[in-house]
Amino acid sequence: xxxxxxxxxTVAEPTNPTAFDDEDYPAYTMGRAAExxxxxPGFLRSLDEAKLITPQRSEGGHRRYSRYxxxxxxxxxxxxxxxxxxxxxxxxxxLEDQLAEALRLNAELRTSDNQR
Numbered sequence: 263x264x265x266x267x268x269x270x271x272t273v274a275e276p277t278n279p280t281a282f283d284d285e286d287y288p289a290y291t292m293g294r295a296a297e298x299x300x301x302x303p304g305f306l307r308s309l310d311e312a313k314l315i316t317p318q319r320s321e322g323g324h325r326r327y328s329r330y331x332x333x334x335x336x337x338x339x340x341x342x343x344x345x346x347x348x349x350x351x352x353x354x355x356x357l358e359d360q361l362a363e364a365l366r367l368n369a370e371l372r373t374s375d376n377q378r
Contacts, residue, residue: 288318288326295327301339309335314352334359 296303306325309315315334317325327335334355341351 285329288328290327290332292325295332295335298332299336299339305339306335308348309338312348312352314338314355
């Protein structure tokens with residue numbers, strides 16, 4: 263599972279318009295997320311079961327997805343459509359995400375070292 267500071271929280275209504283600019287804000291219902299990705303709600307549930315993404319829940323218990331989670335789900339869909347098994351696709355995506363984060367941190371450290 264990809265760590266997110268917002269996992270396991272109940273979805274609250276946005277208090278300001280920038281909430282929708284936040285890539286971790288759970289703005290999309292399962293139906294809308296599936297429609298946007300051209301997939302089924304069942305595929306999204308399978309990503310939850312595989313622990314690739316853990317959608318937040320509304321107060322009524324309905325799944326809500328963020329833009330970040332939709333990007334991961336879209337990448338999973340792409341890999342699965344090209345013949346990769348779901349568990350392998352999830353592992354690939356986790357490794358890609360970890361690499362991107364490591365590269366971001368390295369760039370940040372280089373910048374802070376150069377400013378000293």
